[in-house]
Amino acid sequence: MRFDPWNPDFVAYPYGAYAELRRDAPVSYFEPTGQWLISRHADVNALLRDRRLGRSYLHVATHEEFGRPEEPAFQEPFWRVTRAGMLDVEPPVHTRLRRLVSKAFTPRMVESLRPRVRAIAEGLVGAFVEKGGGDLIAEVAEPLPVTVIAEMLGVPEADRHLLRPWSADICRMYELNPSVESQHVAAKAAAEFAAYLADLARERAVRPGDDLISALAAIEELTEDELIGTCVLLLNAGHEATVNVTGNGWWSLFRNPAELVRLREDRSLLPTAVEELMRWDTPLQMFERWVLEDIEVHGVEIPRGTEVALLFGSANRDETVFDDPDRLDVGRPDNPHISFGAGIHFCLGAPLARIELIESFGALLERAPKLELVSEPEWKPGYVIRGLKSLDLTTG
Ligand code: HEM
Numbered sequence: 001m002r003f004d005p006w007n008p009d010f011v012a013y014p015y016g017a018y019a020e021l022r023r024d025a026p027v028s029y030f031e032p033t034g035q036w037l038i039s040r041h042a043d044v045n046a047l048l049r050d051r052r053l054g055r056s057y058l059h060v061a062t063h064e065e066f067g068r069p070e071e072p073a074f075q076e077p078f079w080r081v082t083r084a085g086m087l088d089v090e091p092p093v094h095t096r097l098r099r100l101v102s103k104a105f106t107p108r109m110v111e112s113l114r115p116r117v118r119a120i121a122e123g124l125v126g127a128f129v130e131k132g133g134g135d136l137i138a139e140v141a142e143p144l145p146v147t148v149i150a151e152m153l154g155v156p157e158a159d160r161h162l163l164r165p166w167s168a169d170i171c172r173m174y175e176l177n178p179s180v181e182s183q184h185v186a187a188k189a190a191a192e193f194a195a196y197l198a199d200l201a202r203e204r205a206v207r208p209g210d211d212l213i214s215a216l217a218a219i220e221e222l223t224e225d226e227l228i229g230t231c232v233l234l235l236n237a238g239h240e241a242t243v244n245v246t247g248n249g250w251w252s253l254f255r256n257p258a259e260l261v262r263l264r265e266d267r268s269l270l271p272t273a274v275e276e277l278m279r280w281d282t283p284l285q286m287f288e289r290w291v292l293e294d295i296e297v298h299g300v301e302i303p304r305g306t307e308v309a310l311l312f313g314s315a316n317r318d319e320t321v322f323d324d325p326d327r328l329d330v331g332r333p334d335n336p337h338i339s340f341g342a343g344i345h346f347c348l349g350a351p352l353a354r355i356e357l358i359e360s361f362g363a364l365l366e367r368a369p370k371l372e373l374v375s376e377p378e379w380k381p382g383y384v385i386r387g388l389k390s391l392d393l394t395t396g
Contacts, residue, residue, distance in 0.1 A: 003030065003037060005176050005383035012379050014285065015326065018314035027300040033176050035288065035309040036302050041318035041338065043297055044310045049343035053289040053308065054090045056083070060292055066305045075183055077191035078173055084229025087237070087345060094344060100219060101230060102348060104152070104212055110351040113148070118359045120147050125363040133374070133394035141246035141391075142239070144360050148352070149238030153231060154204065154211025159196070166193040167236040174384050190232070197228045234349075242353050244283030244387030246360060247377075249274070251388060252281050254373045256328040263330045264365055273330035274357045279337035280328050285313040285386050287341065312338050313386075370396025 003017045004010040010017060021028055021039040028037045038044055047053055057066050064070075071079060082088050086097040103109065124140045142164060150160045169189035172182035201217045201224075208214035212234070216227050253260040263273050291306050302308065315338045317325040322335075340347035347353070364371060374392040 003028075008379065008381065011381070011383050011386060014313055014383075015317055018311060018317060021311070022314060022318060027297045027302070030309065033307075033309070035307045036297075036300070037309050037311060038297065039311045039314040041315040041321045041336075044312065044315040044338055045342050047289060047295075047297075047308060047310060048287075048338075048341060048345075050295070052291070052293040052295055054292050055088050055289065055345060056090060057290040057292060057305075058083070059090050059093070061305075066290070072183075075187050077194060078170065078183075078187045080225060081170075081190045081194050081229050081232050082173075084223075084225040085233035086230065086348075087233055091344070096221075097226060097230060098344075098348065100216070100222065101212070101234070104215075105348050105352060107351045110355060113152075113352070114355050114359070116151070117144075117148055117355050118363075120144055121356075121359040121363040122367075125360070125367050128364075129367050129395045132396075133368075133371075134392070136250060136391040136393050137243065137247045137388060138390065140360060140364070141243045144246075145239035145242040145353075145356050148356060149235055152212050152238075153234060154209050154213045155200070155235070162193075162196065163235055163239070165189070167240055170232070170236060171240060171382075171385050175382050176384065193232055194228050197231045198224065201227055201231070237347075238349055238352075240385065241283050242356050244385065245274075245278055245353070245357055247388040247391050248281040248283055248386070249277035249357070249361070250364075250391060250393075251377055252277055252328055259328050259330045264369065267362065267365055269330050270358050270362055270365075271354075272332055272335070274354060274361060275335045275337060276328060276330050276332045277357075278339040279316045279322070279332075279335055282313055282316055282337070282339040283385060283387050284339065286311055286384050368395040372396060 001007075001010055001017050003014075003021060018039055021037060026038070026040045026043060028039070030037050038047060086094050089097065121144055124143055128134060128136070128139050146160060146163055150163060155163065166189045169185045170193070172178055173186040175182070178186070201213055204211070204214040205217040208218065213231060216222060216230060222230070253263070263269050287310050289308050289310065291302050291304055291308060294304050295302050316322075319325050340350045372394050374394050377388040377391050380387055380389050
């Protein structure tokens with residue numbers, strides 16, 4: 001099977017195609033998206049850190065100069081929100097935006113949240129066990145990170161059900177060649193989300209609470225667009241991948257029962273197990289970068305104005321970096337996976353994500369020792385953000 005991100009069979013198992021790319025064509029042009037696919041760990045890692053590439057080009061060139069069409073007017077709400085957050089800007093704006101929120105995400109700050117994360121995880125898992133199981137995605141994987149990040153920002157409980165659908169709709173724009181329908185859905189969600197946050201931020205500016213939106217609303221140097229872009233980014237990035245690591249991770253354990261037994265018998269392996277589950281089946285299969293100055297990779301000239309697609313899922317299975325890379329090893333001692341990225345955009349939420357995952361996997365291992373799969377899960381159609389539709393389990 002070749003690299004074919006619109007083919008459900010490829011989405012279900014991209015690793016065979018990746019191995020061929022790494023071996024035969026580590027830099028390979030992919031006509032349908034006009035991107036260069038980069039499949040080896042060393043190259044993905046190096047290009048993420050290379051300042052001749054960027055998440056955006058608009059700080060150095062216009063769409064026309066990069067040979068790109070102007071964006072249709074209806075997409076404006078999506079781009080407005082996206083380009084106001086740190087993930088889609090480059091220094092110096094990136095440096096300023098990241099500095100403003102990074103205090104809230106230091107390992108020490110986040111460690112202080114652990115008791116609350118644990119309590120939420122135990123509550124959700126307790127309810128799941130009481131009813132004998134159900135869909136792990138809807139009942140545990142989603143509500144845990146959504147509740148944690150919503151509490152951090154100060155989104156009222158009654159409004160939290162809005163966050164998942166907005167995020168899912170916005171994320172449709174991150175898939176390769178999104179359909180016109182997806183573009184409309186994403187723009188509508190971005191407009192609604194931005195309007196909602198603008199109201200909330202205005203309210204908190206007047207009556208501040210002990211939350212991140214109030215803290216951000218009090219920062220004068222932050223424009224309203226930047227404030228909204230930052231909140232949307234934190235709320236979306238703050239749960240989307242964690243949901244899928246939980247789902248993909250449990251599905252990985254069920255596909256490797258000996259490793260599940262090993263983890264059940266020795267829960268001190270949880271920290272390495274979480275890293276390994278993130279490596280073995282990462283939910284973020286690919287990230288893109290614009291080439292801002294001509295580069296050369298393995299003798300292939302990649303000119304300014306083109307785009308590279310960094311295949312994280314492939315980098316994580318690179319045989320030159322990981323011993324026996326297709327094997328799931330919950331005790332893997334040396335695990336430089338790339339699932340949190342690298343360089344200036346390295347995941348700001350990594351320490352928080354690790355706590356959430358350790359607490360939710362830990363609570364399930366402890367409270368549901370007989371957890372079992374009811375039916376084989378199906379993958380959602382997305383490739384870039386790759387996760388399960390549902391994961392039906394019984395607690396025995
Ligand atoms: C296991 C779960 C997670 C994974 C796999 C993950 C992965 C990533 C990756 C790969 C990037 C870099 C993208 C790039 O370089 O193009 C990133 C950036 C980011 N992530 Fe995460 N993330 C996770 C959880 C979280 C959480 C819980 C937060 C909480 C706030 C978060 C917030 C962010 C932010 C704000 C950025 C942008 C950083 C920047 O541009 O400087 N992430 N994440």
